[in-house]
Amino acid sequence: MFAHLMARTTTTVAAASVLALLSPAQAHATAIGSTPVASFDYQVGGVTMKVPTGCMFSHIIRGQGKDITYQNAGVDCGFVGALNAGFCNWRIDFTYANTGNKTYRTSRGNTHTECKIDPMRNNAPQKLPHYGKACAHLNINGVRRVSQCHHITK
Helix, strand or coil, rough: HHHHHHHHHHHHHHHHHHHHHHHHCCCCEEEEEEEECCCCEEECCCEEEEEEECCCEEEEEEEECCCEEEEEEEEECHHHEEEEECCEEEEEEEEEEEECEEEEECCCCCCCCCCCHHHCCEEEEEEEECCCEEEEEEEEEEEEEEEEEECCCC
C-alpha cells in the first residue's frame, strides 16, 4: 500500500513539474537604478543654495513588455548631502523614447516651491506604443540636473 501511494505521489509531482515546464511563465520585469547628483549651486529668492555631493537620484520601474505598472523616482541623500537645506523649486518628469531615441511622451511633474531633502514622485501606469527607454529627470529651478533611464526591450 505504501509503495502504491509513493508511486502515485511521485507520478503526480512529476506531472506537475512537466506542466510547469510547458506552461509559459509570466515575464515580469523590475529595474532599479541610481545616478549621483552632481554638486551645484542655484538661487532661491536671492539666496544661494548649494547641493553638496552625497545625494543619489533613483528610478524604479516595474512592468511587463511595454506595460509599466509602477514607476517612482526620487532623491536620497547621505553623509554631507543629508545636511543640505534641500531641493527648492523641484520637479520630476518622466519621459519615454523609442529605440531611435526620439522622445514621444513626457509626463511633466508639478513644480514644488517648498524645499525638500528627499523629493519623490510616483507616475501613473503607462501602456507604451514602442520599445525604447523610460527616463526620470530631476529639475531644479527649471534646470535639468540629473537623469536616470531604463531600457524597455522585448
